[in-house]
Amino acid sequence: MDLVQLQRQLVDYKTSLYNEGFLDEQFTQLQELQDENNPDFVVEVVSLFFEDSERLLNELTKALEQQSVDFKRVDAHVHQLKGSSSSIGAQRVQKVCIAFRNYCEEQNIEGCVKCLQQVRHEYSLVKTKLESMFQLQQQILSAGGSIPM
Amino acid sequence: MRAKQMLATMSHEIRSPLSGVVSMAEILSTTKLDREQKQLLDVMLSSGDLVLQLINDILDLSKVESGVMKLEATKFRPREVVKHVLQTAAASLQKILTLEGHVADDVPIDVIGDVLRIRQILTNLISNAIKFTHEGKVGVKLYLVPEPPFAKEGSQHGSDGSTANQSTTSASKTESYTSTSKTSSDQNEFHGKKNEGLCQNNSHREPGTPVTNGTTDGSEEQVELPATTVWLRCDVYDTGIGIPENALPTLFKKYMQVSADHARKYGGTGLGLAICKQLVELMGGRLTVSSRVNCGSTFTFILPYKGSTSCDSSDDPDDLSDMVDHDAMDEDETAGFFQFLPRTLGSLFSSNGSSRTQKLMPHNIGYAKSHKLDGLSENCYSFPMNNGPPKEIDSAVQISSEPGSSISHSWDPDNKSWICSEKSQAVEMKINTSGPQLPPKRQKKPDVGSLSKLNGRQQVLKNSTTSKPKILLVEDSKINVMVAQSMLKQLGHTIDVVNNGAEAVCAVQKHGYDLVLMDVCMPVMDGLQATRLIRSFEETGNWDAAAKVGIEQDSSQPGHTSPTKRIPIIAMTANALSESADECYANGMDSFVSKPVTFQNLKECLEQYLG
Numbered sequence: 001m002d003l004v005q006l007q008r009q010l011v012d013y014k015t016s017l018y019n020e021g022f023l024d025e026q027f028t029q030l031q032e033l034q035d036e037n038n039p040d041f042v043v044e045v046v047s048l049f050f051e052d053s054e055r056l057l058n059e060l061t062k063a064l065e066q067q068s069v070d071f072k073r074v075d076a077h078v079h080q081l082k083g084s085s086s087s088i089g090a091q092r093v094q095k096v097c098i099a100f101r102n103y104c105e106e107q108n109i110e111g112c113v114k115c116l117q118q119v120r121h122e123y124s125l126v127k128t129k130l131e132s133m134f135q136l137q138q139q140i141l142s143a144g145g146s147i148p149m
Numbered sequence: 150m151r152a153k154q155m156l157a158t159m160s161h162e163i164r165s166p167l168s169g170v171v172s173m174a175e176i177l178s179t180t181k182l183d184r185e186q187k188q189l190l191d192v193m194l195s196s197g198d199l200v201l202q203l204i205n206d207i208l209d210l211s212k213v214e215s216g217v218m219k220l221e222a223t224k225f226r227p228r229e230v231v232k233h234v235l236q237t238a239a240a241s242l243q244k245i246l247t248l249e250g251h252v253a254d255d256v257p258i259d260v261i262g263d264v265l266r267i268r269q270i271l272t273n274l275i276s277n278a279i280k281f282t283h284e285g286k287v288g289v290k291l292y293l294v295p296e297p298p299f300a301k302e303g304s305q306h307g308s309d310g311s312t313a314n315q316s317t318t319s320a321s322k323t324e325s326y327t328s329t330s331k332t333s334s335d336q337n338e339f340h341g342k343k344n345e346g347l348c349q350n351n352s353h354r355e356p357g358t359p360v361t362n363g364t365t366d367g368s369e370e371q372v373e374l375p376a377t378t379v380w381l382r383c384d385v386y387d388t389g390i391g392i393p394e395n396a397l398p399t400l401f402k403k404y405m406q407v408s409a410d411h412a413r414k415y416g417g418t419g420l421g422l423a424i425c426k427q428l429v430e431l432m433g434g435r436l437t438v439s440s441r442v443n444c445g446s447t448f449t450f451i452l453p454y455k456g457s458t459s460c461d462s463s464d465d466p467d468d469l470s471d472m473v474d475h476d477a478m479d480e481d482e483t484a485g486f487f488q489f490l491p492r493t494l495g496s497l498f499s500s501n502g503s504s505r506t507q508k509l510m511p512h513n514i515g516y517a518k519s520h521k522l523d524g525l526s527e528n529c530y531s532f533p534m535n536n537g538p539p540k541e542i543d544s545a546v547q548i549s550s551e552p553g554s555s556i557s558h559s560w561d562p563d564n565k566s567w568i569c570s571e572k573s574q575a576v577e578m579k580i581n582t583s584g585p586q587l588p589p590k591r592q593k594k595p596d597v598g599s600l601s602k603l604n605g606r607q608q609v610l611k612n613s614t615t616s617k618p619k620i621l622l623v624e625d626s627k628i629n630v631m632v633a634q635s636m637l638k639q640l641g642h643t644i645d646v647v648n649n650g651a652e653a654v655c656a657v658q659k660h661g662y663d664l665v666l667m668d669v670c671m672p673v674m675d676g677l678q679a680t681r682l683i684r685s686f687e688e689t690g691n692w693d694a695a696a697k698v699g700i701e702q703d704s705s706q707p708g709h710t711s712p713t714k715r716i717p718i719i720a721m722t723a724n725a726l727s728e729s730a731d732e733c734y735a736n737g738m739d740s741f742v743s744k745p746v747t748f749q750n751l752k753e754c755l756e757q758y759l760g
Contacts (some may be wrong), residue, residue, distance in 0.1 A: 032748065045628060
């Protein structure tokens with residue numbers, strides 16, 4: 001695929017992510033923070049997000065497997081996940097977290113377990129999509145082009 | 150209480166984008182526009198301003214009521230203030246009214262007080278007066294009075310320097326242009342200085358010397374004599390529709406208008422007088438009113454001021470040289486009378502489109518003509534400041550704008566001929582000669598503008614000792630830290646980062662910060678508690694409260710030395726609902742930004758709190 005086609009594909013892909021709610025304006029904020037002084041900012045932050053989220057999801061799984069669930073602890077983790085997903089613009093993940101927190105408040109185990117499933121699902125979706133997007137970007141860069149923002 | 154705080158919070162949030170809209174509109178107005186576009190833009194600007202005024206009113210009121218409002222102590226010149234306020238009002242006047250100002254001779258040249266608030270009060274009263282007066286005049290009388298009975302402390306009312314002692318109502322300084330001996334001695338000065346003043350004149354604002362924290366400028370004025378307290382009484386009078394007796398008691402209450410009809414006909418929120426009253430009382434004074442229906446009203450406020458011991462006589466060379474440093478107009482130091490007669494500005498502005506002439510600053514490019522006032526009493530503005538004492542009021546008031554704008558250039562050369570040719574006409578002054586009837590034009594805007602600009606300047610002065618503001622970021626999430634840090638870096642700041650409230654307290658113990666960005670929910674210690682501990686230190690001067698919860702001060706390092714300086718602490722809260730905002734304020738935070746933090750929010754917050 002030639003450079004222009006790649007670039008167009010990237011733009012379309014990004015647009016679809018916004019349209020489908022995977023990303024929101026906060027992601028745009030991140031992109032705007034990337035410049036010559038900080039050329040890999042977005043990838044760095046997002047990678048950090050992946051790491052952090054995986055840790056949190058594991059903690060959540062463990063916490064919900066307990067005999068007696070510590071909802072405060074669960075809520076604390078979800079709160080963190082909500083915060084970080086909102087900071088990078090992972091909108092759908094953030095939304096599930098909001099619902100998740102409500103269930104925690106209600107101390108509703110079933111609700112929590114369901115939400116955990118959902119959040120895992122949304123997380124893996126957005127992770128895949130972001131990774132694809134980064135790959136596309138990398139291809140463009142390797143072909144000598146620049147990333148259309 | 151909550152509703153009020155929420156209103157205050159939202160008002161803050163609303164104000165920023167609204168300012169943005171108004172600023173953009175202002176910029177638009179300097180571009181090439183056809184007549185229709187200019188008219189539309191004018192409406193936009195007026196409306197935007199009105200809303201901004203409203204918001205500022207609301208914020209002011211809640212600030213005053215919650216006791217958060219801090220009063221400044223600035224040295225300023227009452228005559229200047231009166232003149233500027235009248236000038237501004239005159240500029241946007243759309244009715245045939247005479248505006249006048251009398252400042253008694255015994256009023257000191259300089260006094261110390263919260264000039265911004267005083268301007269605000271004066272502007273408010275004057276614009277009210279104008280609003281409710283359809284013919285005749287609106288004026289300001291300022292004079293020294295003995296300490297009023299309601300004053301608690303026994304403060305000596307001052308006479309400083311060469312002023313007459315304890316003359317009370319020398320308010321009989323009316324339309325006569327006979328100068329007093331004092332001003333006549335200044336005549337030569339004024340004449341001599343006149344052209345100089347014109348050329349060098351770059352001042353826009355209060356010539357007062359901004360001071361910080363109530364200390365006064367250590368110039369020569371302060372050396373020998375202790376400051377005294379002077380009580381100045383200010384009457385804002387008009388020949389307007391008056392106020393019925395039964396409406397007087399509720400006049401200063403919030404949201405009250407004289408009647409529903411009044412509200413409908415004249416608009417307004419009814420907040421202005423309430424704010425004025427609160428402010429006046431906060432400053433230790435009183436605001437009263439007397440009125441007769443169909444005759445007019447007089448609003449009176451009496452305030453105490455610390456007298457500065459600066460010389461009154463403008464002959465004093467020290468004084469003059471000192472003034473050169475300020476944005477001062479030397480000549481009018483003792484001029485006590487100003488009058489703005491109705492006048493047309495007609496074609497002057499049409500070439501400039503929707504000229505923002507309301508953004509008037511007392512930077513007058515006007516100059517003297519040698520005709521006596523009597524001959525021209527119908528048609529010119531007496532403006533002693535450029536031309537000398539009241540006796541020789543010759544120049545027309547030049548409604549000028551800030552230097553560099555096209556308005557000042559465009560009519561400068563025209564001036565001469567304009568004055569001469571329109572001698573015999575006294576026409577209603579309009580800015581927009583052909584526009585439709587627009588809402589009251591931006592009467593407060595220059596004041597607000599200058600208020601905020603002056604604030605900015607004062608803040609700059611405060612920060613002038615540190616070249617770079619020190620910011621502390623308190624945040625547990627690594628991702629949020631990364632994002633915030635990057636934003637702050639783009640804004641040109643380097644920051645210290647800690648991950649919880651306890652670490653934040655330690656950091657504050659060790660260093661002085663100019664701003665703290667505090668996450669609310671954190672492990673170990675949350676943001677609210679950390680803020681409480683920091684405030685406790687600021688209030689008590691010690692860290693006992695922190696020690697109680699286990700935070701030991703590192704004794705090897707001396708803590709920073711100014712415990713009473715309040716650090717702005719900004720909450721970063723994920724919960725943007727009003728409950729959370731309330732909690733933040735209740736725990737001592739100054740403001741908040743909602744998460745996720747955006748670049749713009751951060752920028753505005755920093756601008757607000759770092760100046």
